[in-house]
Amino acid sequence: MISAYTLVRTAPEKNLQVFKEVQKLPMIKESTLVYGEYDIIIKTKTKSIKELNKFTYSVLRRIPHVVMTTTMIVANIPNKG
Numbered sequence: 605m606i607s608a609y610t611l612v613r614t615a616p617e618k619n620l621q622v623f624k625e626v627q628k629l630p631m632i633k634e635s636t637l638v639y640g641e642y643d644i645i646i647k648t649k650t651k652s653i654k655e656l657n658k659f660t661y662s663v664l665r666r667i668p669h670v671v672m673t674t675t676m677i678v679a680n681i682p683n684k685g
Contacts, residue, residue: 605651607649608647609645609647609676609678610645610646611673612670613642613673614643614644619637619644620637622644623643626667631648631659634647660673
């Protein structure tokens, strides 16, 4: 599984509308509205990078009023041994 956090910037005053749409998506594990440079932070879990790309480009970025996204994939840190 690929876990990732995506920062979403929305059009002015459209953050709540986008947030409600994001919450309907099945691969979203957590989402929250935030203040600052970005408007929403979402956590996703997908089966592969390919699926994450498809979600980002074909689903998330097509939601009306999504202006920009930045995705950070969670590092897979090996156990100390």
